[in-house]
Amino acid sequence: MRASVHVDLPQFRTKRELEEYVNSKGWPIDVRGTRGENDEECVGTIYDISNKERLGSDCNAQIKAMVDGVASLLTYRNNVSVEIL
Numbered sequence: 001m002r003a004s005v006h007v008d009l010p011q012f013r014t015k016r017e018l019e020e021y022v023n024s025k026g027w028p029i030d031v032r033g034t035r036g037e038n039d040e041e042c043v044g045t046i047y048d049i050s051n052k053e054r055l056g057s058d059c060n061a062q063i064k065a066m067v068d069g070v071a072s073l074l075t076y077r078n079n080v081s082v083e084i085l
Helices: 015-025 059-084
Strands: 004-008 028-032 048-049
Touching: 004 059, 015 028, 015 059, 028 059, 048 059
Parallel strands: none
Antiparallel strands: 004 048, 028 048
16 A cells, blocks of 8 residues: 655655655655655655555555655655754
């Protein structure tokens, strides 16, 4: 199962920049463009965030991974926004 959500993350100008940040944290989430898996382009700074593990893992764990990853990204976004202001 793949659970995903679109999130606006203006701190990350490119998909690659966001992927590098997610990988550096070791979070079990994938970053995609808003138009699907092979989409390198994103609509502004809106990204599709989904769980990384699919086959062979529990549906509840998959959803939790996506929710936790998005929550962490939103916390980062909000903290950085406060620092900029």
